[in-house]
Structure formats: C-alpha cells, structure tokens
Amino acid sequence: MSRLEIYSPEGLRVDGRRWNELRRLECSINTHANASDGSSYLEQGNNKVITLVTGPQEPKLRSQMNVTKATISVALNITRFSKIERSKSSHKNERRVLEMQTALVRTFEKNVMLHLYPRTQIEIQIHVLQQDGGLMSSLINGITLALIDAGIAMYDYISGVSIGLYDTTPLLDLNSVEENAMSSVTLGVVGKSEKLSLLLVEDKIPLDRMESVLAIGIAGSHRIRELMDKELRKHGERRLANMST
Amino acid sequence: MISAQTGVLDQVDGSCKLQCGETTVICSVTGPIEPKARQELPSQLALEVVVRPCKGVPNTREKLLEDQIRGVVTPVLAKYLYPRQLCQICFQILESGEPEDEYNVKELNSCINAAYLALIDSGVALQSSFSSVCVSVLGSNNEILVNPTQEQLIKSDSTHILALEVGSGGKKIQNVLLIESNGDFTEEIMFNVLSRAEKACVEVALELRKAVEDKIKRDFIWKQ
Amino acid sequence: MAKEVEIPAAESKFVIECLRQNLRLDSRKFDEFRSVEIELGDDYGDVTVTMGKTKVHCRISCTITQPYEDRPFEGLFFISTETSPMAGPQFENGNNTGEDEVLCSRIIEKAVRRSGALDVEGLCIVAGSKCWAVRADVHFLNCDGGFIDASCIAVMVGLLHFKKPDVSVSGEQVTIHPVDEREPVPLGVLHVPICVSFSFFNPEDAEENIKGESNSEICIIDATLKEELLRDGTLTVTLNKNREVVQVSKAGGLPMDALTLMECCHKAYKITEAITDQINNVLKADATARNQYAAILSSENARES
Numbered sequence: 001m002s003r004l005e006i007y008s009p010e011g012l013r014v015d016g017r018r019w020n021e022l023r024r025l026e027c028s029i030n031t032h033a034n035a036s037d038g039s040s041y042l043e044q045g046n047n048k049v050i051t052l053v054t055g056p057q058e059p060k061l062r063s064q065m066n067v068t069k070a071t072i073s074v075a076l077n078i079t080r081f082s083k084i085e086r087s088k089s090s091h092k093n094e095r096r097v098l099e100m101q102t103a104l105v106r107t108f109e110k111n112v113m114l115h116l117y118p119r120t121q122i123e124i125q126i127h128v129l130q131q132d133g134g135l136m137s138s139l140i141n142g143i144t145l146a147l148i149d150a151g152i153a154m155y156d157y158i159s160g161v162s163i164g165l166y167d168t169t170p171l172l173d174l175n176s177v178e179e180n181a182m183s184s185v186t187l188g189v190v191g192k193s194e195k196l197s198l199l200l201v202e203d204k205i206p207l208d209r210m211e212s213v214l215a216i217g218i219a220g221s222h223r224i225r226e227l228m229d230k231e232l233r234k235h236g237e238r239r240l241a242n243m244s245t
Numbered sequence: 246m247i248s249a250q251t252g253v254l255d256q257v258d259g260s261c262k263l264q265c266g267e268t269t270v271i272c273s274v275t276g277p278i279e280p281k282a283r284q285e286l287p288s289q290l291a292l293e294v295v296v297r298p299c300k301g302v303p304n305t306r307e308k309l310l311e312d313q314i315r316g317v318v319t320p321v322l323a324k325y326l327y328p329r330q331l332c333q334i335c336f337q338i339l340e341s342g343e344p345e346d347e348y349n350v351k352e353l354n355s356c357i358n359a360a361y362l363a364l365i366d367s368g369v370a371l372q373s374s375f376s377s378v379c380v381s382v383l384g385s386n387n388e389i390l391v392n393p394t395q396e397q398l399i400k401s402d403s404t405h406i407l408a409l410e411v412g413s414g415g416k417k418i419q420n421v422l423l424i425e426s427n428g429d430f431t432e433e434i435m436f437n438v439l440s441r442a443e444k445a446c447v448e449v450a451l452e453l454r455k456a457v458e459d460k461i462k463r464d465f466i467w468k469q
Numbered sequence: 470m471a472k473e474v475e476i477p478a479a480e481s482k483f484v485i486e487c488l489r490q491n492l493r494l495d496s497r498k499f500d501e502f503r504s505v506e507i508e509l510g511d512d513y514g515d516v517t518v519t520m521g522k523t524k525v526h527c528r529i530s531c532t533i534t535q536p537y538e539d540r541p542f543e544g545l546f547f548i549s550t551e552t553s554p555m556a557g558p559q560f561e562n563g564n565n566t567g568e569d570e571v572l573c574s575r576i577i578e579k580a581v582r583r584s585g586a587l588d589v590e591g592l593c594i595v596a597g598s599k600c601w602a603v604r605a606d607v608h609f610l611n612c613d614g615g616f617i618d619a620s621c622i623a624v625m626v627g628l629l630h631f632k633k634p635d636v637s638v639s640g641e642q643v644t645i646h647p648v649d650e651r652e653p654v655p656l657g658v659l660h661v662p663i664c665v666s667f668s669f670f671n672p673e674d675a676e677e678n679i680k681g682e683s684n685s686e687i688c689i690i691d692a693t694l695k696e697e698l699l700r701d702g703t704l705t706v707t708l709n710k711n712r713e714v715v716q717v718s719k720a721g722g723l724p725m726d727a728l729t730l731m732e733c734c735h736k737a738y739k740i741t742e743a744i745t746d747q748i749n750n751v752l753k754a755d756a757t758a759r760n761q762y763a764a765i766l767s768s769e770n771a772r773e774s
Contacts, residue, residue, distance in 0.1 A: 093566075099575045099720070102568045106721025110675070110701070155679040188721075190679055195724035199704070201717035202579055210714055210734060214727050254611045255522060256557035271610060273555040295562045297553055300530040300606055303563070335555040335562075337608050339517075339526060340510065 006181050007166045014177050022161070022173045022220060025227050027141070029149040029235055036125075038150020042142040045175055046132035051142035053150040056120035070117035072109055074101045076139070078128045104139060107188050107198045113153040122152060133176035134162035136186045136200065145228060156191030159225040160198070163187070163217040165205050170216045185213050189221035246392055247358065247449065249456050251366040257335075259367025263359035266392055267342030268351045272359035274367035276332030290327035290369075292319060292334065296356065298345065299338040306345070310336075310353055317357050317377070317408045317422045323370035332369055334360055343395055350404045350425070354379040354392070357408050357423075358453060365457055374415070375422055376450035377408035380442045387434050391445045403428030405435075407442040411450040418443065474559050474698060481699050488687050489672050493696075495521070499689045502665070502740050503615070507626055507751045513653065514631030518623040521693065522613035527623035528606045529631040533645070536593065536600040544592020545602035546582055550574045550620060556609040557694075572720060573617050577607070579716045580662045580707040581624055588657030594636055599643055601633060603656065614693040617705055621664040626748055628658050630755065662715040663744050664707045665737035668692040668700040669723045684726050688733065690740070704730065706737040710745045 007013055017023070023045030031050070032039035038053035059065045064073070078091045091097050104124075112122070124143055128135065137160030144158050164171045164182040174184055183203030190197050196214075205213065247265050254260035259274040277290060284291045294315045296307040318334065336356050343351045357377040364371060381393040381401035390397050398404065404427050410420035426435065476484075484494060493499070506519040514529030536543055552560040552570055561567075565574065581587070592601040605627055607620045632653035635646045670687040671678050678686065692700060702722025707715040714734065719725070 095571055095575055095578075098566065098571045102572060103720035106702075109721065110723055111679070113675075155675065185717075190724045193679070193724075194727045195679065196719065196727050196730060197724040198721055199717055199719040199730060201714055202583070203716075204584060205714045207708065207712045207714050207734060207738060211731055214731065218727060254524070254555065256612050257555065271555070275554060275558050278558060293554075293562075295553055295555075297551075297555075297608065298606075299528050301604060302549065302551075333554045333558070335553050337526070337553070337555055337610065339528075339608075340512065340515065 004177065004181075006178060007169060007171065013171060015175060019169055019171050020216065020220075022223060023175065025224060027145055027228060027231050029145050029232065036150075038146045038148070038152070040142050040145035040149060042138060042145060044134065044138045044141065045173070046130055047135060047138040048128075048130040049138050049142040050127040050129065051139075051146035052125040053122065053143075053146045053152070054125075055122035055150070056117040056152070057123075059119075059121040064121055065119055068118055069114035070112070070120045070122050072105050072112065072114070072122045072124065074104045074124045074126065074143075076101050076104070076126050076128070078131070082128050082131045100136060100139070103136070103198060103200070104143065107140065107158060108143060108147070111154050111156065111158055111190065111197065112147065113155065116153055131176070133174045133179040134184075134186070137161045137173075137188075140188045140198065141224060141228060145232070148232060156193075157225045157228065158188050158190055158197055159221040159228065160186065160188045161217055161220040161224055163213050163220065165209055165213055168209065170209075170213045172216055172220045185217060187214070187217040187221055189218055189225075191225065192222060194218055247452055249359070249362050249453075251362050251456070251460050257367075259363045259365070259369070261359045261363035261366060263355055263362065265355045265358065266351070267340065267395055268355045269338075269340040269342075270352065270355045270359050271337045271339055272356065272363040273335045274332065274360075274363045274369060276367065276369050277327040277330035278333070280329070280331030284331055285329055288328050289324040290322060291331045292322065293331060294318070295333070295335045297335070297337045299341050300345070306349060310349055310356065313353055313423060313425070314356055314360060317375065318360055318364070320420070320422065321371050321373060321375050321410060322364075323372050326370050334363070336360075343398055348398060348404065350379040350406045350427075351398065353377075353425075354406055358449065361453055362456060366460070373419060374411045374450055374454070375408060376411060376446050376453055377406060377423065378442050378445040378449055379404065379406045380438055380445070381405070382428075382430060382434055382438060387437070389438055389441045391441065401428065403430040403434070405438050405442065407439070407446055409443065409446045409450070411447060415447055415450045415454055418447070474557070474694070476695060476698055480695075484695060484699055485670060485672070488670055488689070493689065495693060499687070500736055502691045502744075505622060505744060505747060507622070507748065509626075509630055509751065509755050514627045516623050516627045516630060518619045518626070520615055520619050520691070522611055523615050523619050524611035525616065525619040525623045526608040526610055527620065527627040528608070529603065529627040530606070531601050531603045531631075531633045533594065533599055533643075534602045535598060536596075541597035542593050543589040544600040546587050546589055546592070547602070548574075548577055548582055548605045548607065548624060550577055550607045550609075552609050556612040560609070560612070572718070573620070576617050576664065576705055576707070576716065576718050577620055577624065579718075580621055580664055581605075584660070584662055584707075584715045586625065586658060586660055586662055587628055588659050591657040594643055595638060595641065598641070603631075603633075612694060614695075614697040615666060615691050618664045618666050618691060621662065621707070622744060622748070625658075625661050625663070626751070628656055629661070629748065629752055631656055660709040660711060660713070660715075661745050661748065662707045662709050663741040664705055665740050666691060667704040667706070667733050668696055669702040669704070669725055670699070671701045671723055679724060684729065686723060686725060686729070688725075688729060690736065704733060706734050708734070708738050708741045710742060712738065
C-alpha cells in the first residue's frame with residue numbers, strides 16, 4: 001500500500017479539495033429551543049457540534065458572581081464516540097480539555113458585552129458528537145452562533161479556522177488525516193477585521209512562513225463568517241415571516 | 246556547619262534558605278492569614294505544613310515529614326494570639342543530601358531549623374526558641390556523629406534526630422519536642438546519643454541565635 | 470480556593486497610565502526582557518533561574534522503568550509544574566486545576582515535550598523492557614510574573630546540564646555504572662525552545678479595540694506580577710535558534726492585529742537568540758569548572774596561531 005498522498009502534485013488534497021478550499025459548512029440555530037436560551041448545531045466537514053447557551057441568569061454559586069459584569073463558563077463535553085475508535089476515558093478532566101475551555105472563555109470574554117449583564121452568569125455547554133480535525137475552530141463557530149441565538153450582545157462575530165503547512169504550501173481547514181500529518185495553526189478572527197482573538201500553534205512551523213499561513217487563515221475565517229451570516233439572516237427572515245402570518 | 250539566609254522570598258511573610266552539609270532547603274512562612282472554612286479553629290492559630298520533595302511528587306514520606314514538623318512547631322507557636330487565623334509553612338527541598346527512599350533525618354533536621362528562622366523572619370510570635378540536630382551511630386565502637394554526611398549515614402547502624410525547646414538565650418533546655426530513632430541500638434547507646442545530641446542542639450541553637458542577631462542588625466540600623 | 474491577589478484601583482490606574490506614557494514601573498522598555506540569571510548546583514541537572522524577582526528551581530532526575538507497550542523504543546519524559554503557597558498565597562498546594570496553572574503546564578508541555586526537545590529514543594535501554602524515565606520537577610519559589618518563560622529556561626538548562634549514569638547491556642542483563650566509576654552521559658537534546666511572553670493592554674475602550682483602525686493596544690514583553698494581573702490579553706511565543714516557531718499560544722484575551730502578532734514573533738526571535746547564547750555560555754563555563762584536570766591531562770600543546 002502506498003502512503004497516503006496528503007497533497008498531490010496536481011494540487012489536490014486527500015478529500016479532493018484544493019489548498020484554499022474550506023470544508024462543507026452547515027449550521028442552524030435555535031435547534032434546542034426548549035433546553036436553552038440559545039443553541040446551534042454546526043457541521044464543519046465531519047465535525048458535528050451542538051452548542052447550548054443558558055443565561056444571562058443568576059449564578060449558581062455566589063463566588064461566581066461579579067458585580068460589574070457577567071461571568072462566562074464553558075463546559076466542553078467531547079463524547080466518547082466522537083472519533084473512529086471509541087475512547088476509554090470521558091475526557092472530562094483532561095488538561096487538554098481544561099485548556100480548551102479556558103481558551104474559549106477568554107476568547108469570548110473580550111467579545112461579549114459583559115458589562116451589560118452585571119451579577120449574571122452565561123453558561124455555555126458544548127457537545128462534540130463527531131470530530132474530524134480542527135475541533136477548536138468548530139467550537140468557536142458554534143459558540144458564536146449560539147450566543148447570537150441567545151440574543152446576547154456581542155461586538156462582532158468570531159470565526160475560527162485551522163490552517164496547516166505542508167512543506168511550503170498552506171492548506172486551509174484541515175481534516176484529521178491532514179492534522180496528524182502536518183503542523184497546524186488555529187485562528188479565531190474578529191468579524192471582518194484582521195484582529196486575532198485566538199492564535200494557537202502546536203507544532204513546529206518556520207518563522208518566515210507564519211505570515212502567509214496567517215493571511216490564508218484570516219481569509220478563510222472571513223469566508224466562514226459570511227457563511228454563518230447568511231444562515232443567520234435566512235433564519236431571521238423565516239422567523240419574521242412566521243410572525244407576520 | 247549551618248549557613249542560612251533569611252528573607253530570600255518576597256511574596257511571603259518570612260523565608261529562609263538553609264544549608265546544612267549536603268542538604269539545602271528553603272522554607273516560607275505566610276501568616277497570620279485568613280484560613281479556609283475547614284481549617285479555621287475558633288480559639289487558636291491553625292497551621293498548614295507543606296513539604297515538597299526535590300524530585301518527584303509528594304508522597305507518604307513527605308506527609309510523615311509534615312506531621313513531624315507540625316509536632317515540633319505546634320507547641321512553640323503562640324497559637325492563642327491568633328484565633329481564627331492560619332499560618333502556612335512551606336518547605337521546598339532543593340538538595341536532599343541523603344538517599345530519599347531510605348532516610349529522611351537530614352531533610353527533617355534542616356527543615357526544623359529553617360522553620361525556626363523563617364518563623365522569626367515572618368514575625369509570627371513564638372513562645373520560645375527551638376533547634377534540632379541529627380546524629381548517626383557508626384561502627385563497632387559506636388562512634389556518635391553529629392550531622393553525618395551522606396556516606397556516614399548509609400554506613401551507620403542507627404540514626405537519631407532530636408529537637409529541643411531552648412530557653413533563656415540558649416542556656417536552658419525547656420522541653421523535648423521530637424526524638425526519632427531508627428536502626429539497631431541499645432539503651433546505653435541511646436543515653437549516650439541523647440547527652441551528645443543535647444549539647445549539639447544547644448550549639449545549633451546558639452548558631453541560629455547568631456543568625457537572628459545578624460539579621461536584626463541588618464534589618465534595623467540603630468543610631469544613637 | 471485560595472484568594473486572588475487584588476490590586477487597589479488607584480494603583481492599577483497608575484500602572485496603566487504609566488504604560489500609556491510609555492513607562493514601566495521597573496523602568497524597563499516595553500520590549501526589554503528582564504536579565505536572566507542561571508545558577509547551576511553541584512549535582513547535574515540542578516538549576517535555579519532568576520528573572521528579576523521571579524525565581525524558579527528545576528531538578529532533573531532519572532530512573533529505570535518499563536516503556537509504554539505501544540512505544541517500545543522510547544523512554545519516558547515527564548515535566549511536573551506544581552505550585553505551592555511558597556510562590557505566593559494565591560497558589561494552593563497540590564491544586565493544579567486553576568486556569569493559569571493549567572495553561573502554564575500545557576505550554577511548557579507543548580514547548581518542551583511535544584516539540585521533541587528531548588530525544589526520547591535515546592533513553593531506550595532494552596527495547597520493550599527497560600528504558601530511562603526522565604523527570605523534570607519545576608519548583609516555583611518566588612512569583613513576580615513570567616513563570617512560563619523562566620520555567621522553560623530552567624527545564625531546558627536542566628536537560629542540557631543533566632547527565633545520566635552510563636549503562637552497559639549484555640543480552641537482557643543491564644549494568645548501571647555509578648557516576649564515580651564511569652563518566653555519566655548527557656541527554657540528547659535536539660533543540661532548545663525558549664518561551665517569550667507578551668502582555669497586551671487596551672488603553673482605549675473595547676469598541677475602539679474591535680472596530681477601530683488605530684491599533685493603539687500596548688504590547689509589553691516579560692510582564693511582572695502586577696502587569697500580569699492587570700493585562701487584558703497575553704501571548705506566549707516559543708521559538709528556537711533555527712528560526713522555527715515551536716508553539717504559539719494566544720488563548721483568547723484582547724483581540725490583536727495579525728501584523729502586530731507577527732512583529733511580536735520577530736521580537737521574540739531576537740530574545741531567543743540572546744538567551745540561547747547565554748545558556749550555552751553558562752554551560753560551557755560550568756563544564757570547564759568541573760573538569761579542572763583537563764589542562765593537565767591534555768597532551769595538546771599550546772600553539773601559536
């Protein structure tokens with residue numbers, strides 16, 4: 001058996017995409033209307049993520065209360081069946097998961113207008129049903145959508161995407177096969193700007209290639225923002241139509 | 246034999262880095278501070294002792310050290326001056342100077358002496374001074390060695406550690422705070438060890454007293 | 470939960486106002502790293518790193534164990550970064566689930582362990598049954614910010630300085646030679662990652678940060694504890710001398726312009742180069758100090774060049 005060709009000389013990747021193509025992105029909001037104040041379901045390639053937002057509500061513990069602004073908490077549930085091989089542990093208190101939760105909280109803390117909701121708590125629950133590379137970026141997109149559905153004031157969208165570097169070619173939006181074969185960068189971009197809220201590099205990348213990787217990533221994030229925006233507007237129109245009848 | 250520096254850390258109220266032969270420990274004291282609800286004692290100062298080993302994670306061995314140190318420090322602290330407060334004493338072993346899986350005397354000895362200096366540095370009130378010494382008994386003629394080196398420790402038949410409460414400027418021994426003996430020894434050896442260790446303990450107490458005097462001279466410059 | 474350190478409002482205003490006027494409390498420039506002091510102990514792999522008032526001690530040790538079943542050719546390598554109240558009353562003993570503690574340990578883990586700074590294959594003694602397990606225990610002694618940077622330097626110097634006892638293998642029989650019998654062997658260190666942390670402050674309001682074009686955010690290198698407590702965002706860049714980005718972590722916080730972040734990476738490279746050179750000099754000086762007989766034993770003659 002020949003080794004898997006990550007990027008063919010013709011410029012095709014394992015799943016037939018070109019270097020600058022995103023995976024299929026489908027999303028919907030208000031999917032769990034009874035269980036939460038805001039919810040979203042996002043499919044980014046084979047990543048499938050449910051995000052539920054409850055709040056702003058009274059904090060469960062007094063210690064979580066802040067008199068000047070709302071507090072955000074993120075609970076990340078990576079299900080055992082989310083990968084091809086069923087995992088033995090529940091991932092719950094793994095350091096990797098704790099780190100991801102902290103990163104997500106800190107990303108959205110600066111983007112949500114927390115000062116509008118003093119003495120409250122915004123709880124975000126994420127359930128990862130299936131994962132296939134670039135998980136962190138899907139989580140960011142899912143949370144953005146769910147927060148919008150919950151009607152929580154934000155400055156702008158935050159859209160996430162992962163980029164890999166294969167030899168000298170940057171590849172946009174990695175799946176898990178690609179993610180295992182090369183080093184990857186995860187971005188969280190604020191709106192249509194070039195401002196990064198989140199930037200994670202976990203493997204070696206030449207310093208001089210970083211710039212091109214970031215440029216592709218920002219362009220990709222803007223595209224994801226557009227896709228999410230389109231879906232949200234469609235949802236809004238549908239709601240308006242329902243109201244008027 | 247002992248070289249000590251106080252006030253080496255500045256995020257805590259009192260600290261001391263103490264080197265005794267091959268063993269180096271650093272001790273920090275924070276207190277009196279607000280305790281957690283479960284630590285709080287209604288009428289006196291609560292004490293939290295933490296010993297962190299040089300290598301690896303804290304184990305039952307460190308728990309034992311913590312208990313022994315607590316036993317030495319508790320009777321000396323002026324606990325009733327600080328009701329509903331907490332005093333944290335932390336030790337970090339920088340160099341053990343003994344095989345960690347078999348011995349703990351050298352570390353314990355250094356920790357107790359470091360705790361004394363760090364407590365004084367912190368200004369938490371003590372009822373009296375204390376000092377400790379470790380002793381090993383070696384060979385067929387039962388030679389008694391004070392503060393043995395690692396090699397002497399491994400060869401020894403028995404090891405002993407003695408901590409005393411010393412009063413009136415190191416002249417009067419008030420109380421025995423800790424005696425721990427390990428290995429083979431007879432009653433006679435034990436008595437010999439005790440009388441030798443007692444003298445050594447007073448010497449250490451005087452040495453520590455000197456360190457405190459130096460510190461105070463440096464801390465406050467008295468001008469006529 | 471231990472109590473957080475709180476800074477009085479007046480003082481926090483003062484610090485930020487100073488930053489607005491291009492000043493820092495310790496009179497450093499914004500892109501100036503504190504001078505690093507590296508002290509080596511008598512034993513191999515005993516390092517104390519001091520950066521300003523921050524003090525970190527690292528001790529490397531090794532034992533022989535069995536390798537993991539799925540990786541029979543690799544030795545084991547652990548890094549432990551546990552905090553104790555010694556570094557400050559805000560740290561709790563043995564509780565490492567605090568946000569900052571988790572981030573710190575994960576960044577060190579990624580920078581050193583996952584980047585393959587230590588050659589774990591070189592730790593294998595008998596494939597599948599015996600290997601070295603190397604431990605790096607990082608002890609935080611005094612906290613004045615920059616724990617990540619200091620502990621990364623401490624771990625790397627420790628690994629470079631450490632020597633493990635020599636072993637010889639005949640069949641399944643493994644002999645460990647005591648250090649005084651046979652010269653111990655150094656570990657295989659493949660590259661030296663250096664972490665540099667940046668702190669971001671927003672002098673304007675949040676709207677200006679997100680919607681504005683001014684990019685007026687303040688970016689400083691190697692924050693002290695006070696600056697760390699007041700900052701709006703942080704970025705830790707890990708690089709090595711080969712111009713490779715080993716790890717970057719900007720886990721949320723103040724959104725920053727991508728170009729500013731790239732600039733930070735380039736600034737970090739200069740610091741990385743300087744610190745790597747310093748580490749090499751310290752180790753070289755230590756090696757010559759230890760080997761005092763080299764000059765006598767050497768058969769080389771001094772040459773006129």
